[in-house]
Amino acid sequence: MGRGRAAVSEQPRAPRAAAGLFNCSGPARSRGFSRPPRPPFARGGRRRWKPAGMEVLWAAGGLLLALSLLAFVLYCCYVQYIHAKYDHIPGAPRESFLFGHLPIIWRMVRKQEFTPDLLLQWAEKYGPVVRMNAFHRVSVLIVSPEGVKEFLMSPQHPKDPIVYGNLFSLFGERFLGNSLVTVCNHEHWHKQRRIIDPAFSRSYLIGLMETFNEKAEELMEKLEEKADGKTEFSMLSMMSRVTMDVIGKAAFGLELNALSDDQTPLPNAVTKIMEGLNKARDPFVKFMPGKQKLVKEIRESVRLLRRVGKQCIDQRREAIQNGKEATMDILTQILKGDALEKTRDDENILDNFMTFFVAGHETSSNQMTFTVMALGQHPEILERAQAEVDEVLGAKRDVDYEDLGKLTYLSQVLKESLRLYPPVSGTLRRLEKEHVINGIRIPADTTIFLNTYIMGRMEKFFKDPLTFDPARFSKDAPKPYYCYFPFSLGPRSCIGQVFAQMEVKVVMAKLLQRFEIQLVPGQSFKLIEAGTLKPLDGVICKLKPRSSARGCQA
Structure with a gap:
């Protein structure tokens, strides 16, 4: 029994020893056994690694913050360097070290105030060379004839690539590209100008008088429907429609019929x-959730206009190559010039198609609307202009090319309108080398701002500048000396200015011949910047037929 009891008592030892291999709390630990180390993740390893991960994140965040602060400090030092470089140039006090004069401009924009009038105040107080700060960029406003002559008459001063580069595309869609207006490289510009110049020659433009008369007559018919002395309408809207029809047909052979319906796709x-163009002045608008639908519509509009332009180019080029009688418009002339140069750059032709279409109709419609506004405000000038039209045209319907030269007082009225209300108020150049203007040193790599609106309203250049006085441009009056440039000056002046003034003269002559103009009371007649300068209220008018116009006939 004792031996059996001993056997029974000894049998469990082996299992206990074996169990000790797997049981840390068993007696195996005292016999030299130790458990193998467990991987960290098996014993709450995540809790031990988490602090290390957070430390890395904190370290990275701290480093990023330090680098950001360093970059900010370095940028502030750079801005201070720029200030020191330009602070000898007179200018209004900066409202902010970093933002410069921008907060003043932003407040005016929010209140829908007209910012060129602020620049006019600065020009009169600090001119003729005025400094304007925005972050690290400095622009210099020049309001001296010496400066205008230097920067506009010489081809060595290119257009500012940053400013005009913004017109290359509109919300990501190629817009004006490298057109005559936007291209900064002088050789590229000169090549384009050589191709396009024949399309704007005097002999060719005379052939467009038929189109000018046709579209102007369609406008008169629309206005006759409103000429009851009671119907109020926007003169800007009507002028915009007729100029769109003119540029469509005269430049590209397109019948847009905007006068009948300005909601058709192209108009x-x-x-x-x-x-x-107006919205794009705010660089953040394309990111605003509430503006996405508008941005999409604008992109689609740009694509549509370029697609129509491409179709016009392809069809016209095919007609020319097949020896068919091509429509004699500006596009035909451009394609012939392009063929002679052997360039075949359709994208560039499209860029100019966009430029003529958009800028060509907008500027002329604004000029005519402002002229109607000024004549309505000055009945004695209106009466004299109508008397001249009656004398030159009599009762005939169409205006001949020879008649344009005889309408001298109307020409003075149109020039005076451009002095006070230039649709394109100014232009910019890039100063590549240091220059001295009126004794003030302007550093290299500076944006130069030249503004005909501002100079046209300064007493030092025009007596009683806010008075509308066409006599300033009479034959015997002294000529403005580099202080009047609504179409710019020099080699990069507007190629379409003769086209535009012929068109405007025909439309205005017919309007003065047919109607008495009355401005509706209560309008502000304020100006706004919307790509171009235009009247805020659109110039609301009422018309009555003139008794002398009833005998007008073809």
Whole structure:
């Protein structure tokens, strides 16, 4: 029994020893056994690694913050360096070290105030060379004839690539590209100008008088429907429609019929693009959730206009190559010039198609609307202009090319309108080398701002500048000396200025011949910047037929 008891008592030992291999709390530990180390993740390893991960994140965040602060400090030092470089140039006090004069401009924009009037005040107080700060960029406003002559008459001062580069595309869609207006490289510009110049020659433009008369007559018919002395309408809207019809047919052989319906695809696209140009001045608008639908419509409008332009180019080129009688418009002349140069750059032709279409109709419609506004405000000038039209045209319907030269007082009225209300108020150049203007040193790599609106309203250049006085441009009056440039000056002046003034003269002559003009009371007649300068209220008018116009006939 004792032996059996001993056997029974000894049998469990082996299992206990074996169990000790797997049981840390067993007696195996005292016999030299130790458990193998467990991987960290098996014993709450995540809790031990988490602090290390957070430390890395904190370290990275601290490093990023330090680098950001260092970059900010370095940028502030750079801005201070720029200030020191330009602070010898007179200018209004900066409202902010970093933002410069921008907060003042932003407040005016929010209140829908007209910012060129602020620049006019600065020009009169600090001119003729005025400094304007925005972050690290400095622009210099020049309001001296010496400066205008230097920077506009010489080809060595290119257009500012940053400013005009913004017109290359509109919300990501190629817009004006490298057109005559936007291209900064002088050789590229000169090549384009050589191709396009024949399309704007005097002999060719005379052939467009038929189109000018045709579209102007269609406008008169529309206005006759409103000429009851009671119907109020926007003169800007009507002028915009007729100039769109003119540029469509005279430049590209397109019958747009905007006078009948300005909501057809192409006129509507041009209107939407002009709205886009205004909105694009805010660089953040394309990121605003509430503006996405508008941005999409603007992009589609740009694509539509370029697509129509491409179709026009392809069809016209095919007609020319097949020896068919091509429509004699500006596009035909451009394609012939392009063929002679052997360039075949359709994208560049499209860029100029967009430029003529958008800028060509907008500027002329604004000029005519402002002229109607000024004549309505000055009945004695209106009466004299109508008397001249009656003398030159009599009762005939169409205006001949020879008649344009005889309408001298109307020419003075149109020039005076451009002095006070230039649709394109100014232009910019890039100063590549240091220059001295009126004794003030301007550093290299500076944006130069030249503004005909501002100079046209300064007493030092025009007596009683806010008075509308066409006599300033009479034959015997002294000529403005580099202080009046609504179409710019020098080699990069507007190629379409003769086209535009012929068109405007025909439309205005017919309008003065047919109607008495009355401005509706209560309008502000304020100006706004919307890509171009235009009247805020659109110049609301009422018309009555003139008794002398009833005998007008073809």
